[in-house]
Amino acid sequence: MTGATFVGMPAFPEAARAALADSQLRHNLAHATGTIRGKRARVVGELDDWEELRTRAAGVKDAALADLETHLLTLEERLTAAGATVHWARDAAEASAVVAQVARAHEVDEVVKVKSMATVEIGLNEALAAEGIAAWETDLAELIVQLGDDLPSHILVPAIHRNRAEIRQIFVDKMAAAGRPAPDDLTEVPSELANAARLHLREKFLRAKVGVSGANFAVAETGTLVVVESEGNGRMCLTLPEVLVSVVGIEKVVPTWAELDTFLQVLPRSSTGERMNPYTSTWSGVTPGDGPQEVHVVLVDNGRTRALADEVGRQALRCIRCSACLNVCPVYERTGGHAYGSVYPGPIGAILNPLLKGVGVDEQVDSLPYASSLCGACYEVCPVKIDIPSVLVDLRAQVVDAHRGGRPSVEAAAMKGAGQTFASSRRLGLAQRLTGLGTGLARRLGLAPAWSSARDLPTAPPESFRAWWRRTDGGRS
Amino acid sequence: MRVALMVTCLGDTLFPEVGKAVVRLLSRLGVEVDFPEGQTCCGQPMVNSGYLDEAVPAVRAFAAAFEGYDAVVAPSGSCAGCARHQHGLVARRADDPALAEAVATLGSRTYELSEFLVDVLGVTDVGASFPHSVTYHPTCHSLRMLGVGDRPLSLLREVRGIDLRELPGEAECCGFGGTFAVKNADTSVAMGADKARHVRETGAEVLVAGDSSCLMHIGGLLRRQRGGVRTMHLAEVLAATEGASPGASPEPDRLPA
Amino acid sequence: MAAYGRGSLVSARDEVLRRVREATASATATPPARESREPRPGDVDRFAERVADYKAVVERCGPDEVEARIAAALDGAVAVVPDGLGYAVPGSVPDDGLSATDLDGIDAVVTLARVGVAETGTIVLDHGPGQGRRALSLVPDLHVCVVRADQVVADVPDAVASLDPARPLTWISGPSATSDIELDRVEGVHGPRTLHVLVVG
Numbered sequence: 001m002t003g004a005t006f007v008g009m010p011a012f013p014e015a016a017r018a019a020l021a022d023s024q025l026r027h028n029l030a031h032a033t034g035t036i037r038g039k040r041a042r043v044v045g046e047l048d049d050w051e052e053l054r055t056r057a058a059g060v061k062d063a064a065l066a067d068l069e070t071h072l073l074t075l076e077e078r079l080t081a082a083g084a085t086v087h088w089a090r091d092a093a094e095a096s097a098v099v100a101q102v103a104r105a106h107e108v109d110e111v112v113k114v115k116s117m118a119t120v121e122i123g124l125n126e127a128l129a130a131e132g133i134a135a136w137e138t139d140l141a142e143l144i145v146q147l148g149d150d151l152p153s154h155i156l157v158p159a160i161h162r163n164r165a166e167i168r169q170i171f172v173d174k175m176a177a178a179g180r181p182a183p184d185d186l187t188e189v190p191s192e193l194a195n196a197a198r199l200h201l202r203e204k205f206l207r208a209k210v211g212v213s214g215a216n217f218a219v220a221e222t223g224t225l226v227v228v229e230s231e232g233n234g235r236m237c238l239t240l241p242e243v244l245v246s247v248v249g250i251e252k253v254v255p256t257w258a259e260l261d262t263f264l265q266v267l268p269r270s271s272t273g274e275r276m277n278p279y280t281s282t283w284s285g286v287t288p289g290d291g292p293q294e295v296h297v298v299l300v301d302n303g304r305t306r307a308l309a310d311e312v313g314r315q316a317l318r319c320i321r322c323s324a325c326l327n328v329c330p331v332y333e334r335t336g337g338h339a340y341g342s343v344y345p346g347p348i349g350a351i352l353n354p355l356l357k358g359v360g361v362d363e364q365v366d367s368l369p370y371a372s373s374l375c376g377a378c379y380e381v382c383p384v385k386i387d388i389p390s391v392l393v394d395l396r397a398q399v400v401d402a403h404r405g406g407r408p409s410v411e412a413a414a415m416k417g418a419g420q421t422f423a424s425s426r427r428l429g430l431a432q433r434l435t436g437l438g439t440g441l442a443r444r445l446g447l448a449p450a451w452s453s454a455r456d457l458p459t460a461p462p463e464s465f466r467a468w469w470r471r472t473d474g475g476r477s
Numbered sequence: 478m479r480v481a482l483m484v485t486c487l488g489d490t491l492f493p494e495v496g497k498a499v500v501r502l503l504s505r506l507g508v509e510v511d512f513p514e515g516q517t518c519c520g521q522p523m524v525n526s527g528y529l530d531e532a533v534p535a536v537r538a539f540a541a542a543f544e545g546y547d548a549v550v551a552p553s554g555s556c557a558g559c560a561r562h563q564h565g566l567v568a569r570r571a572d573d574p575a576l577a578e579a580v581a582t583l584g585s586r587t588y589e590l591s592e593f594l595v596d597v598l599g600v601t602d603v604g605a606s607f608p609h610s611v612t613y614h615p616t617c618h619s620l621r622m623l624g625v626g627d628r629p630l631s632l633l634r635e636v637r638g639i640d641l642r643e644l645p646g647e648a649e650c651c652g653f654g655g656t657f658a659v660k661n662a663d664t665s666v667a668m669g670a671d672k673a674r675h676v677r678e679t680g681a682e683v684l685v686a687g688d689s690s691c692l693m694h695i696g697g698l699l700r701r702q703r704g705g706v707r708t709m710h711l712a713e714v715l716a717a718t719e720g721a722s723p724g725a726s727p728e729p730d731r732l733p734a
Numbered sequence: 735m736a737a738y739g740r741g742s743l744v745s746a747r748d749e750v751l752r753r754v755r756e757a758t759a760s761a762t763a764t765p766p767a768r769e770s771r772e773p774r775p776g777d778v779d780r781f782a783e784r785v786a787d788y789k790a791v792v793e794r795c796g797p798d799e800v801e802a803r804i805a806a807a808l809d810g811a812v813a814v815v816p817d818g819l820g821y822a823v824p825g826s827v828p829d830d831g832l833s834a835t836d837l838d839g840i841d842a843v844v845t846l847a848r849v850g851v852a853e854t855g856t857i858v859l860d861h862g863p864g865q866g867r868r869a870l871s872l873v874p875d876l877h878v879c880v881v882r883a884d885q886v887v888a889d890v891p892d893a894v895a896s897l898d899p900a901r902p903l904t905w906i907s908g909p910s911a912t913s914d915i916e917l918d919r920v921e922g923v924h925g926p927r928t929l930h931v932l933v934v935g
Contacts, residue, residue, distance in 0.1 A: 069758065089746055190920040331664055375617075375621065419531030
């Protein structure tokens with residue numbers, strides 16, 4: 001049940017082509033993103049200080065990141081004082097190893113998991129499976145993905161590419177092998193599907209000894225972790241097991257408790273389009289007599305410090321994983337999340353993946369900053385004001401720079417040529433005449449075939465504007 | 478006030494009627510506009526593809542050509558946006574403080590056409606007449622990079638005889654996106670096809686926008702689909718007057734008959 | 735372990751902290767200023783409306799009606815009650831260290847709350863007296879929650895300011911729900927499928 005991975009995905013244009021041909025997928029995505037866009041707009045419109053909240057949220061995160069070392073040390077100190085054990089992990093393998101070690105120490109062969117992007121990012125389920133430990137996903141969408149041996153395609157709703165009929169079929173086919181089978185008379189009514197998940201997972205919650213979570217926020221000054229959720233599966237995992245391991249990216253730090261309020265306002269409205277999500281849990285280490293009495297926190301780097309060192313790109317670490325940028329992205333709406341080849345798809349994924357992994361190494365990663373028309377809809381909705389278009393443009397420059405020095409590609413040669421042509425109007429005028437005007441420019445850049453597959457090229461005018469201006473003295477003669 | 482036309486490389490090379498329309502329109506409003514012949518391209522095709530070094534010559538040419546003008550008017554939200562928000566990036570890349578200062582000054586004086594008309598000249602009724610049904614697509618860079626808001630629509634609403642029709646999903650990108658249109662041609666076309674469908678749904682004769690690049694993309698799809706909808710730049714509609722409709726132009730595929 | 739192996743010479747902790755230090759060497763940012771303010775009383779009508787928006791059951795009642803309303807809400811269901819509830823619940827089960835499985839066999843739970851948030855229709859439990867440990871208000875399928883009108887604050891900042899982060903907190907906005915099927919909300923997943931709120935006073 002852990003066979004699907006993103007490794008070896010084709011570059012974005014190729015992956016997108018396959019997705020675009022799937023009309024069911026496009027219908028599912030258009031329906032789901034259309035629904036959530038409307039809901040978000042309504043609840044954001046209710047607040048007259050929305051823009052101030054965005055600015056404040058961005059400011060709090062920026063300040064937290066600028067002084068991250070101090071905050072991480074405070075967080076570690078407060079967590080430890082509150083009875084938690086803090087671990088540090090440079091990369092995915094180290095982080096997964098900590099969780100496996102805790103599970104082994106308690107001699108369990110299964111853990112229950114709250115939905116967590118960080119644990120998917122580090123490949124935790126695969127790492128635990130290699131040790132004979134089953135990691136049960138308990139978020140409904142993660143369950144759908146796990147049972148379907150599928151890949152996540154959205155940050156908030158990893159199974160957004162599945163409609164109700166497909167979900168029903170997955171439950172009917174796969175639940176039995178993982179535990180309690182789906183009810184015999186299961187229909188595709190969403191409330192029945194939700195109930196099937198309730199019944200299937202209840203036995204797992206009741207018997208689990210070890211729970212695994214991420215955290216939406218980690219408040220440094222109080223050592224408080226925060227999980228924002230809807231279904232109550234998070235509360236189950238955070239409360240019922242004897243042992244809790246939370247895998248937390250180092251960028252999740254919020255310096256003070258008071259500053260948490262901004263995020264509890266912007267996240268639910270941006271994410272599920274609600275004034276508040278059904279459940280938010282906060283806890284600081286161990287509470288005697290209530291919940292897990294053994295608490296571990298794994299602070300994970302895994303590329304975050306690489307992103308942090310990027311002066312333009314570090315703003316991506318403000319991200320609170322709301323997925324508003326996915327829901328408004330016209331590219332995402334048509335290609336879906338799998339085309340991005342990562343647990344982080346959409347506009348934020350197009351910048352976060354290259355920032356975490358570095359450019360110039362992997363063709364798939366290098367293709368992501370180009371997976372955008374730079375329309376700016378993502379920036380407009382981002383609750384922490386990440387200027388995604390500007391970061392995309394900066395990353396494109398990094399991709400190009402990483403490939404300088406070798407034999408120039410056709411594109412690089414064309415851009416060099418264009419650069420020289422645009423150095424002076426004399427050269428441009430000459431080029432306009434030499435290339436027969438008009439479409440010649442596109443042809444010279446080698447773009448005509450890709451353009452013309454579905455679009456007519458405009459017909460060339462007999463005379464350029466500058467030739468007309470010169471001939472008529474600006475229309476005066 | 479010395480006013481310069483930034484015709485854009487695309488307008489210069491492929492859509493000269495748009496530049497001519499701006500000249501006619503501004504002259505009718507009493508503004509004499511210059512065309513500094515040293516201008517080439519804003520550099521955006523290079524910048525947005527990641528070729529910052531390659532954009533430096535274009536930005537130098539821009540700074541030299543428009544130096545000293547009080548206002549630079551571009552019939553393009555995208556190119557005006559590049560001048561205002563991206564030239565600084567290129568100047569920093571060139572490590573040229575003088576260029577950085579020059580483009581900062583020029584950037585603050587560069588206007589997209591509707592901004593210039595509404596904010597600088599203070600007009601919304603430009604005396605145009607265009608008795609056709611029209612739907613308007615707000616281009617992404619005019620809307621979100623420059624924040625032109627409803628300036629273009631406020632200008633169009635004053636045009637005599639116009640039948641202005643609301644475009645469903647108007648604020649969604651058409652899918653052009655510069656080199657995105659060819660690097661991710663399939664996605665670009667999928668986005669454009671939806672835009673073209675919305676345009677046809679309005680039943681309008683003419684699709685109007687403030688960027689020739691987006692119009693080239695949507696128009697290319699519409700023509701391939703034989704949708705019967707023509708594309709026109711905002712400047713061309715605003716330049717049209719009674720008895721002097723641009724329909725007389727010899728380019729029937731880009732203009733209403 | 736070999737001297738060159740992972741984690742042998744430099745600990746992960748030291749290396750991550752070193753990377754953070756280097757990455758932020760040139761970074762400066764000042765946190766946005768905050769005006770400190772006292773929590774303001776919230777609009778109780780708005781609170782009740784917004785709790786109801788989540789498809790919770792909401793009733794207003796006077797202090798002397800609470801026990802009758804609890805009994806009516808339970809409608810014969812067996813409820814577990816935490817210490818310090820302060821209301822008589824006939825036939826209730828006290829929480830004397832019940833296991834999760836025990837709790838799964840109980841229909842309902844009755845608790846008090848710590849704070850209500852008018853703007854968002856949220857109830858916050860800090861699991862103090864009368865609220866029980868976290869599992870109590872989670873596993874049973876019906877949660878009857880008594881909120882005093884004077885516990886309602888205006889908005890989220892007021893709620894955060896009035897809560898003690900050292901305590902475990904559970905913010906509850908309606909019954910459990912999911913948006914995971916076609917991004918449309920349906921109520922009733924793992925948490926209590928019915929949330930019955932009594933707003934007192």
